[in-house]
Amino acid sequence: MLAELIHDLEQDYPGVLERGLCLLMSGVSWQYYEALICKLEDRASLRLTYLDGELEVVAPSRRQEGIKKRIAILLEAYFEETDTEYFPLGSTTFRSEQQRGGSEPDESYCLGVEKDVPDLVVEVSLTSGGIDKLTVYQRLKIPEIWFWQDEQLSIYCLREGQYEKVTRSELLPKLELELLKAYILHPQPLSAVKEFRQRIRQSM
Numbered sequence: 001m002l003a004e005l006i007h008d009l010e011q012d013y014p015g016v017l018e019r020g021l022c023l024l025m026s027g028v029s030w031q032y033y034e035a036l037i038c039k040l041e042d043r044a045s046l047r048l049t050y051l052d053g054e055l056e057v058v059a060p061s062r063r064q065e066g067i068k069k070r071i072a073i074l075l076e077a078y079f080e081e082t083d084t085e086y087f088p089l090g091s092t093t094f095r096s097e098q099q100r101g102g103s104e105p106d107e108s109y110c111l112g113v114e115k116d117v118p119d120l121v122v123e124v125s126l127t128s129g130g131i132d133k134l135t136v137y138q139r140l141k142i143p144e145i146w147f148w149q150d151e152q153l154s155i156y157c158l159r160e161g162q163y164e165k166v167t168r169s170e171l172l173p174k175l176e177l178e179l180l181k182a183y184i185l186h187p188q189p190l191s192a193v194k195e196f197r198q199r200i201r202q203s204m
Helices: 002-012 030-039 062-081 133-140 177-184 189-203
Strands: 021-025 047-051 054-059 086-088 094-096 101-103 107-111 120-124 144-149 152-159 162-166
Touching: 030 047, 030 054, 047 133, 062 086, 062 107, 062 120, 062 144, 062 177, 062 189, 094 133, 101 133, 133 144, 133 162, 152 177, 177 189
Parallel strands: 120 144
Antiparallel strands: 021 054, 047 054, 047 101, 086 107, 094 101, 107 120, 144 152, 152 162
């Protein structure tokens, strides 16, 4: 069982989950995936992704968690400053047995009104490989995906059932992505959010 394997890893290699860990398994049934979600519900730090019998378990590193939190703080500051109604869903598990796919994003939001699936998903990826999350989110019909990788922000919008890479968010078209990126990379998080709020106010 994967839960036992994770427990053994923690016992044999203290701190490994804090450094970041990615496990990939094949031939996993949907029933096992569902059971594992329930079994690991007290391990909110683990992220599970499932696609057509493949299961990926990721324990985000401290750096990954730090970046996703910075993005969340800045995004939520933008929502507040622009009076955009939002519902933060965090790393909620979104899944569909019919579509044989499920994932737990780093951050997710519904905009306007709360819905069954988020309008916007944020993924922070510091490594390559693993399950193709765009395919998972395509099956779940998530309108917009933001990927942070190699200190770059890439945005994909769902158009006619397929994701297209775009240069501007369709959900937040007035948000200057280069400005957001600069404050994600800012060395001082408190100064970053204060300056970011000021820049938003100046642009309104």
